[in-house]
Amino acid sequence: MRAFILKLIARQVWDSTLKRPGTRWMIGVFYVLLLFALFSGYRQLQQQQHTVAEFSHEVRERWENNPDKHPHRMAHYGYVVFRERFPLSFFDFGMDSYLGNAVFLEAHRQNTVNFSEASLSNGLLRFGEISAGMVLQLMLPLLIFFWGFDLVSREREHGTLRILLTQGISWPELILGKSLGLFLLALTVLLPAVALGGILLAANPATADHPQAYIRFATLIVSYLVYVWILALLAVYISARSRSSKSSLTMLIGCWLFFTLMLPKLAQVAGQTLVPSPSKIEFDTAVEAELIRQGDSHNPNDPHFAALKDSLLAAHGVDSTHKLPFNYGGYVMREGERLSAETYRQHQARLVNLYQQQQNVVRLTALINPYMAIKTLSMALSGTDFGAYDDFQNQAEAYRYRLAQTMNELQINYVSNKVKSSGDKAAALSRQHWARFPDFRHEFLNVGAVYGHEFLSFFSLLGWLALLGILVKKSGNRLQAFSS
Numbered sequence: 008m009r010a011f012i013l014k015l016i017a018r019q020v021w022d023s024t025l026k027r028p029g030t031r032w033m034i035g036v037f038y039v040l041l042l043f044a045l046f047s048g049y050r051q052l053q054q055q056q057h058t059v060a061e062f063s064h065e066v067r068e069r070w071e072n073n074p075d076k077h078p079h080r081m082a083h084y085g086y087v088v089f090r091e092r093f094p095l096s097f098f099d100f101g102m103d104s105y106l107g108n109a110v111f112l113e114a115h116r117q118n119t120v121n122f123s124e125a126s127l128s129n130g131l132l133r134f135g136e137i138s139a140g141m142v143l144q145l146m147l148p149l150l151i152f153f154w155g156f157d158l159v160s161r162e163r164e165h166g167t168l169r170i171l172l173t174q175g176i177s178w179p180e181l182i183l184g185k186s187l188g189l190f191l192l193a194l195t196v197l198l199p200a201v202a203l204g205g206i207l208l209a210a211n212p213a214t215a216d217h218p219q220a221y222i223r224f225a226t227l228i229v230s231y232l233v234y235v236w237i238l239a240l241l242a243v244y245i246s247a248r249s250r251s252s253k254s255s256l257t258m259l260i261g262c263w264l265f266f267t268l269m270l271p272k273l274a275q276v277a278g279q280t281l282v283p284s285p286s287k288i289e290f291d292t293a294v295e296a297e298l299i300r301q302g303d304s305h306n307p308n309d310p311h312f313a314a315l316k317d318s319l320l321a322a323h324g325v326d327s328t329h330k331l332p333f334n335y336g337g338y339v340m341r342e343g344e345r346l347s348a349e350t351y352r353q354h355q356a357r358l359v360n361l362y363q364q365q366q367n368v369v370r371l372t373a374l375i376n377p378y379m380a381i382k383t384l385s386m387a388l389s390g391t392d393f394g395a396y397d398d399f400q401n402q403a404e405a406y407r408y409r410l411a412q413t414m415n416e417l418q419i420n421y422v423s424n425k426v427k428s429s430g431d432k433a434a435a436l437s438r439q440h441w442a443r444f445p446d447f448r449h450e451f452l453n454v455g456a457v458y459g460h461e462f463l464s465f466f467s468l469l470g471w472l473a474l475l476g477i478l479v480k481k482s483g484n485r486l487q488a489f490s491s
Contacts, residue, residue: 024154381464
C-alpha cells in the first residue's frame with residue numbers, strides 16, 4: 008500500500024464530507040448527546056456513592072451501638088450491605104439500573120438484593136437510558152453509515168471511479184483510503200467523548216481506591232477504536248459492492264437493524280427457550296424443601312440434630328447437654344447455618360449456571376455481530392454487567408455467613424449452658440464484640456477476571472477486522488468500476 012495515496016484519498020473524504028450541508032450540525036448534536044450522557048451519568052454515580060457511604064456509615068453505627076445482648080439475637084438483628092458502583096460505570100450504565108443495590112443479611116436466610124432503580128422509577132426507564140456507551144454503540148454507526156454509504160457508489164454513478172482506477176489506484180487502496188477518511192471523521196465524535204470520560208474518571212475520588220479503572224478505560228478506548236474502524240470498513244466495502252447509492256444505504260440500514268435490534272432479541276429469546284430457568288418462587292420452594300429434608304436446627308426433636316446431640320453426649324461422656332463444656336445451642340445453630348448455607352450455595356450455583364448458559368447463547372452471536380461484542384465488552388469493562396453483580400452477591404453471602412457463624416461462635420464460647428433463654432441477663436454479651444466484627448467492603452472484579460470473561464468479545468472484534476481485511480484485499484477480483 009502506498010501511504011501517500013491512502014492519505015490523499017482520506018483527505019478527500021474528510022474535506023468533501025465536512026462540506027456537506029448539515030455535517031457539522033450532526034456532529035454538534037452528537038456532542039450534546041455525549042456531554043449530557045457523560046455528565047448525567049457521572050452525577051448519578053456521585054449521588055449513588057454518596058448515598059452508599061451515608062447509609063453504610065449509619066448501618067455500621069447502629070450495629071456497633073447495639074446494647075449488650077445474646078449473640079444469636081444479633082445474628083437475627085442482621086446487617087445491611089450496599090452494592091457500590093465501579094468508578095467507570097458512568098460511561099456505560101449496562102444492567103445497573105435493573106439490578107438491586109441493597110441486601111439485608113441475617114442468620115438462616117439468604118435474602119435477595121433489592122431496591123433497583125427500575126423498581127423505584129416510572130415506566131419510562133424501560134425505554135432505556137442515554138449513556139455514552141449507548142450513543143457510541145447504537146447511534147454512532149448510523150452516522151458512519153450515513154457518511155459512508157455513497158463514498159464509492161457515488162463515484163461509480165458519476166463516472167469518476169473509472170478515472171481513479173485508470174490512474175493506478177487499486178481497489179484495496181481506494182477502499183482503505185476512504186475507510187481511513189471515514190474513520191477520522193468518526194474520531195471527531197469519539198475522541199472528545201473519550202477525553203471527557205477520562206477527565207471525569209480522574210476527577211472521581213473513588214478512582215484512587217481502584218486504579219484498575221484506568222487499565223479498564225484504556226482497554227475500553229482501544230475496543231471502541233477497533234469497533235469504529237470495523238464500521239468504517241464495512242460502510243465503504245458495502246458502498247463499493249453496491250450498484251447504486253440507494254442500494255448501499257438500504258443494505259447498511261438493514262445491517263444496523265439486524266445487528267442492533269433483531270439479532271440480540273432473537274438470541275435472548277433463543278437462550279431462554281433452550282435453557283429455561285426456574286422462577287423465584289420455584290427456586291425458594293426447592294431450597295426450602297431440601298432444608299426440611301436435611302433438618303431443622305430450631306426443632307429439638309429433628310432426627311438429624313437428635314443424632315448430633317447423641318454423638319456429642321457420647322463423645323464427652325455426659326448425659327445432658329447442660330454438662331457439655333460449651334454452649335450446645337450455639338453448636339446446633341452453627342451446624343444449622345452450615346447446612347442451610349451449603350444448600351443455598353448449591354442451588355444458587357446451579358441457577359447462576361443456567362443464567363450463564365442463557366447468556367452464552369447471546370455471547371455466541373458476537374462472533375457474527377460486532378455490536379454485541381462491543382456491548383458486552385463495554386459493560387464488563389465499566390463494571391455494569393451481570394458478572395459484576397453476581398460477584399457482589401457472592402461477597403455479600405460470604406459476609407453474611409461469616410457474621411452468623413461469628414455470632415454462633417460467641418454463643419458457643421461465652422454463653423453458659425445453664426441460661427434458660429436468650430433473654431436472660433447472663434446470656435448477654437458485651438457490645439464490644441459487635442464493634443470487633445469487621446465492616447463489609449465490596450471488592451470489584453480484577454482486570455484479569457474481566458478479560459477472561461470477555462475473551463469471546465475480544466476475539467470477535469479481531470475476527471471482524473481480519474475478515475474485512477481479507478475482503479478488502481481480494482476486492483480487486485470482484486468489484487467493477489461500471490454500474491450496470
